Amino acid sequence: MKAKQKEKRVIAVTGLNAIDSPGPGVAVIRALHDSEEWDLRIIGLSYEALEPGIYMNDIVHTTYQIPYPSAGTSALLQRLTEIHAEENIDVIIPNFDAELFNFIKIGDKLKEMGIHTFLPTLEQFEARDKLNLFAFGKKHGFLVPKDKTIFSIEEIPSASAEFGYPLVVKGKYYEATVAYTLEQAQKAFHKLQAKWGLPIIVQEFVSGTEVNVAALGDGEQCISAIPMRKLYITDKGKAWAGITLEDPTLIDLAKKFCKETGWRGGMELEIMRTLDGKPYIMEVNPRFPAWIYLTVGAGQNQPASLVKLALGESVSPFTDYHVGKMFIRYSWDLIVDVEKFQQVSAFGKI
Template structure:
């Protein structure tokens, strides 16, 4: 199978991991794009395959990708950025004949809204009590402390610990906050891939031993049936097709519970790939029409992350309107 593939978000750890994975397949021609000309992943591909794109929220973002599809004869578009996925998912037809390698618009919407996600996954028995701040939350007899967090948003931004009822009553009700049961136990990330029928073919739990800016930079994969079964049930509940990162944390009773779902490639993907589940390659196969194995095993392995320099000639650096370097070149 030969194909021409565009990977966007080439400046992030997920983008770099996806590009590196796909470059190992000689039948794939990989294009790399980012809104910033200093994005390191751009320079992993030959100069003729490097691209700049507008920010994902820009009105010209989707048309720009569509133009690249036509000009570069692309078969597959892979985005590693939440905001880009949201923009692209509802306009897949504009990318034809290329295929967008992403979950459905419904799955994305559900995963990126913590209240909708908790409600959709309630039947799994692994969704913590989650209510909007205000009358709904005040009507519940919580076991304090609890967490308040933005209904939408990534990482730990906007999260606050609510120690008692007085603090709960003082929460603003105009900021889209949710109140959620406190999960005090260890946190895990589970990288999941589901086939075209929504069957989970692999769920790889890993610890987050060291975290930098929300991305795990050290950890290990673990064979834990409860984590695997919980992440699988959550992926099936949201109708996942493709890749997602399911974050779990143990509650006071030690049970693995849903924390959030990132419906995209995770930043710590190299560990999962090294463990035996090459998710970017599998996603490329899936959305190019190949059948995935029924199940993919993985092994327990650990990783630590270090910085790596990519050296390029000065005149190779792409000048972008969305970075602060253009006046220096």
């Protein structure tokens, strides 16, 4: 009997920066290859010529550079149109917070071209932004630490009067510092302002154990949720090792989150579990986390499920996963001829 031929699928993925603060792209690509559902052609979409995923030719077939998010939606659409003419892309999976706005904006146009995405709506994307997170939590009945958005360093004392010390000073896009004194808070303000601009978010400090949940919503319900605790954390606060947990409270939280918000796409809930067991949502990342490959190890391949959903297939919610499954990240030196680097730098394609 002849084996059924696998369907050819061309999937484009961003976030190939598998560095010390890694993007999720390479992990997403590994997950897609592991699914063995399709005859895959993986297209990498990169911003910089030294993103390691560009040179991982055993899992990424070709890579194109795309314009930075700051170039806007027209430039992105134009570049994707050019790439699509050559590659006939079926699905794009964007993996950076900063690029999602543009991809959501051009989602309908991509669909007209035959390119599928599976992303949250603009309203969902903005509602869970850290600037709006407290109101978001209040609206949907989630525990979220109190916060205050500030535009000037003079506003720190009034925030500290409300929350007390320690408090958390957070950048608009990334990074957070726990400040124990006014001086530390001021220093963090300057540093984060210089790096990410204004406003700065000052947040109530919640002590407990940090846990994370990678989840996938289909627009109505939660298809998959895998809770993980970081076992080894880099100086950038990134997980270098982690383990899946048995925690029905976190699964229920992810389910409630998907249902209440109608979440469509991948996401990561960053949660602080207080000593008395209360799960505070610290952040909602509107895309898969860099540790997403652990969901494959745990038995719920979230990236492959997202592709199916993007292609209009229905996916039944997963019910089981392996508890105690670990990931341990490592670094690996790729040896690359300068011609390849030159190819990416000069022509934006390899």
